[in-house]
Amino acid sequence: MKHTLKFISSICLLFSVFLGQAQDVPEISKDKKDTEIKTKKPQTETVKTEVVKEVKKDSVVKTDRYGLRVGVDLYKLTRGLYDKDYKGIEFVGDWRLTKKYYLAAELGYEDKKTVDDRLTSAASGTYIKGGFDYNFYQNWLDMENLITIGMRGGFSTFNQELYNYKIYNPNPYWGELPAIDEYHKYSGLTAGWIEVGLGLKAQVVKNVFVGFGVQLKLLVMNKEPDNFENLYIPGFNRTYDGSFGVGFNYTVSYFIPIYKKKTMASEVVKEEASKKKKP
Amino acid sequence: MKKLVSLLLVFTFGLSSCEKDDICDANTPTTPRMVITFYDNNDPSVQRKISNLTAVGEGMDAATGLSFAGVSTIALPLKVNDTITTYKLTYNAASTIPSDRNADVLTINYTTQNVYVSRACGFKTIFNVKSVNRTDPDGDTVWMSTVQLINPNIDSENETHVEVYF
Numbered sequence: 326m327k328h329t330l331k332f333i334s335s336i337c338l339l340f341s342v343f344l345g346q347a348q349d350v351p352e353i354s355k356d357k358k359d360t361e362i363k364t365k366k367p368q369t370e371t372v373k374t375e376v377v378k379e380v381k382k383d384s385v386v387k388t389d390r391y392g393l394r395v396g397v398d399l400y401k402l403t404r405g406l407y408d409k410d411y412k413g414i415e416f417v418g419d420w421r422l423t424k425k426y427y428l429a430a431e432l433g434y435e436d437k438k439t440v441d442d443r444l445t446s447a448a449s450g451t452y453i454k455g456g457f458d459y460n461f462y463q464n465w466l467d468m469e470n471l472i473t474i475g476m477r478g479g480f481s482t483f484n485q486e487l488y489n490y491k492i493y494n495p496n497p498y499w500g501e502l503p504a505i506d507e508y509h510k511y512s513g514l515t516a517g518w519i520e521v522g523l524g525l526k527a528q529v530v531k532n533v534f535v536g537f538g539v540q541l542k543l544l545v546m547n548k549e550p551d552n553f554e555n556l557y558i559p560g561f562n563r564t565y566d567g568s569f570g571v572g573f574n575y576t577v578s579y580f581i582p583i584y585k586k587k588t589m590a591s592e593v594v595k596e597e598a599s600k601k602k603k604p
Numbered sequence: 605m606k607k608l609v610s611l612l613l614v615f616t617f618g619l620s621s622c623e624k625d626d627i628c629d630a631n632t633p634t635t636p637r638m639v640i641t642f643y644d645n646n647d648p649s650v651q652r653k654i655s656n657l658t659a660v661g662e663g664m665d666a667a668t669g670l671s672f673a674g675v676s677t678i679a680l681p682l683k684v685n686d687t688i689t690t691y692k693l694t695y696n697a698a699s700t701i702p703s704d705r706n707a708d709v710l711t712i713n714y715t716t717q718n719v720y721v722s723r724a725c726g727f728k729t730i731f732n733v734k735s736v737n738r739t740d741p742d743g744d745t746v747w748m749s750t751v752q753l754i755n756p757n758i759d760s761e762n763e764t765h766v767e768v769y770f
Contacts, residue, residue: 441626441723441724441726442626442724442726443628443723443724443725443726443727444723444726444727490718490726490727491726491727492635492684492718492726492727492728492729493628493632493634493635493721493725493726493727493728494634494635494681494684494728494729495630495634495635496635496637496679496681497681498661498664498668498670498681499661499664499681499683499684499689502684502685505718505727552719552720553720554720554722554723556723
């Protein structure tokens with residue numbers, strides 16, 4: 326219990342550090358943007374010939390690619406090869422909404438057998454998670470790496486199986502009993518949770534990203550079986566005494582570019598348009 | 605960037621270290637024993653302390669029997685994998701004079717139910733007592749004049765299940 330508490334508090338501390346960073350970075354970028362726009366303004370006003378405009382585009386205007394990124398969690402996929410008690414797969418996807426915001430979702434299936442000291446159980450089912458990622462990483466030039474902080478809502482439908490259990494008897498006068506092999510299946514279980522995640526995605530080859538993410542989860546809805554407990558929830562992972570959970574994934578994904586957006590140029594155009602409308 | 609990666613590593617190590625935090629707390633209510641409270645035969649409202657008593661389960665070695673001294677309440681573990689438990693309760697068991705010792709046998713009939721406790725503790729067994737019978741196979745007189753089943757549902761040790769008058 327003490328350890329769990331220590332662990333949770335340390336995670337909170339960790340996240341607060343990241344949050345602190347997350348707040349710092351945009352401020353700097355804001356300043357940068359301001360200076361960029363300021364320096365650019367006189368240029369756009371003076372520009373009359375198209376030739377000069379093109380030159381300026383190359384030097385300042387940045388093209389952002391928008392599209393769909395789809396991938397798979399390699400950790401879950403490969404774990405099935407060496408862990409006979411585990412089978413799982415998770416597909417990940419995100420859609421770039423704005424410069425920094427991404428709509429993100431994960432869809433998965435897990436089947437995990439857990440051998441505890443006093444009971445052996447298994448959980449299997451599907452889950453879906455949806456939410457957004459905020460990229461707080463300032464890329465150099467045309468790089469497209471991401472360091473994100475995100476939120477998700479998760480939902481899972483699953484069933485649990487109990488293979489065997491031991492009776493806890495603090496006064497074993499009649500002797501300690503072996504585990505009782507009594508199979509039970511608890512189906513139609515559901516659980517819902519919210520999670521905060523930190524992620525890192527690096528473009529290793531053009532359009533191919535390798536990502537790593539950690540999540541802190543909070544169980545908000547949990548339909549428990551009679552005379553048992555949800556010990557493992559697909560997507561949420563192992564449950565603890567409280568309603569906190571943790572998770573991580575290691576993904577490889579492919580980015581499908583759909584359209585491009587010239588961020589700086591459009592901002593300037595917008596400003597000009599608004600100026601023209603005013604008088 | 606390097607800082608971030610190292611922090612992530614710390615995070616994953618923290619994750620693996622907390623996996624072993626799974627020991628059943630001794631204060632968790634688990635399989636209960638049957639609680640017997642002794643009352644004075646002459647004044648049934650007053651609890652009476654037994655000076656010394658041993659309880660030996662049927663088929664068990666007398667040396668491993670449970671002994672009680674100077675208490676008015678005792679607790680006896682029931683067999684969790686059976687529906688009958690028999691104890692031989694010997695009054696004044698420590699006495700060297702054989703005639704001072706008196707053994708009665710309690711036979712408890714019950715049904716069991718296994719109830720989930722937690723991941724660390726597993727399950728516990730609770731009992732529903734159907735009957736408690738006192739017999740005297742030794743032929744020495746009975747020392748427990750009345751045995752009363754007060755609470756047939758044994759799901760905790762916080763209450764008396766059986767009252768014995770002597």
